[in-house]
Amino acid sequence: MMNRTRRSTRLATSTAMLALAMTLAGVTAVSAGETEAKALLKAMSDYMVAQKTISMSYDNSFEVVSKDKQKLQVAASGKIDMSRPDKLRATRTGGFANVEMVFDGKTFTILGKDANVYVQAEVPGTVDQMVDVVRDKYHKSIPGADLLLSNVYDELTRDVVEVMDLGSGVIGGKECDHLAFRTKELDYQIWIAQGDRPYPCRYVITTTKVDMAPQYTLNIRDWKTGDEVAADDFSFKAPDGAENLDPKELKAMKGLSDMPTNFSIGE
Numbered sequence: 236m237m238n239r240t241r242r243s244t245r246l247a248t249s250t251a252m253l254a255l256a257m258t259l260a261g262v263t264a265v266s267a268g269e270t271e272a273k274a275l276l277k278a279m280s281d282y283m284v285a286q287k288t289i290s291m292s293y294d295n296s297f298e299v300v301s302k303d304k305q306k307l308q309v310a311a312s313g314k315i316d317m318s319r320p321d322k323l324r325a326t327r328t329g330g331f332a333n334v335e336m337v338f339d340g341k342t343f344t345i346l347g348k349d350a351n352v353y354v355q356a357e358v359p360g361t362v363d364q365m366v367d368v369v370r371d372k373y374h375k376s377i378p379g380a381d382l383l384l385s386n387v388y389d390e391l392t393r394d395v396v397e398v399m400d401l402g403s404g405v406i407g408g409k410e411c412d413h414l415a416f417r418t419k420e421l422d423y424q425i426w427i428a429q430g431d432r433p434y435p436c437r438y439v440i441t442t443t444k445v446d447m448a449p450q451y452t453l454n455i456r457d458w459k460t461g462d463e464v465a466a467d468d469f470s471f472k473a474p475d476g477a478e479n480l481d482p483k484e485l486k487a488m489k490g491l492s493d494m495p496t497n498f499s500i501g502e
Contacts (some may be wrong), residue, residue: 269398269399272399275400279425279427283434287318287319288317289317289383289460290316290464291455291457293312294312296309304446309330311330313326321365322340322362323337323362324337333348334491341359343355345375346473347488352488353480362383373485396418400413409428410429421442424438424439
């Protein structure tokens with residue numbers, strides 16, 4: 236339902252008109268939208284944190300830049316189920332990865348389904364603590380982890396220097412509030428569903444300090460909360476014949492990366 240009043244900052248119907256409007260509006264228009272944009276983000280954050288159980292499916296892509304300055308996208312899809320404060324199951328399937336991650340409040344497990352190997356590590360605590368440990372110690376990430384944290388508003392507004400309210404947009408048939416934020420290191424945009432369930436529908440991060448500013452995009456669908464979410468005990472059962480590797484071997488595990496094997500990281 237188109238239930239939101241269109242504002243003067245709404246996107247114009249052509250690229251030329253948009254560029255002109257943004258140039259003429261200048262700092263005054265940005266400042267005028269900042270308070271509302273932050274309020275919309277805070278409402279989304281409060282709603283997210285209030286949900287004890289969450290289930291969502293997603294499609295994500297990230298851009299890589301070749302040495303010849305060509306942008307290429309790598310895509311994957313998956314599902315995340317979470318029970319606050321300390322349970323999570325996430326899957327990710329792409330052309331080169333088929334991964335399941337499970338956290339039960341004590342142990343984090345990552346399973347490479349195609350290779351039938353898994354690694355387990357003791358990570359007692361909350362989902363927030365697990366996300367930090369897995370990222371900092373094991374250099375792995377959970378899609379959309381920023382949006383699942385208990386302090387999501389603080390995380391999304393950290394080091395922000397510029398805020399814009401870009402009006403409305405439609406993602407997957409759902410009308411959304413479209414917001415843009417800028418920090419010194421990166422830009423991000425977020426589309427938030429309008430109505431009494433203000434969940435994030437799309438999240439785009441632009442790495443402005445990297446050559447050609449590659450982007451990471453997360454599109455969320457099949458949003459469910461509360462009684463809509465199927466019961467899950469979040470325990471891990473190893474598949475038949477699966478090999479349990481030492482955590483030190485996690486970096487070398489096959490089938491965890493979305494990157495094609497013929498890609499190599501440059502300087």
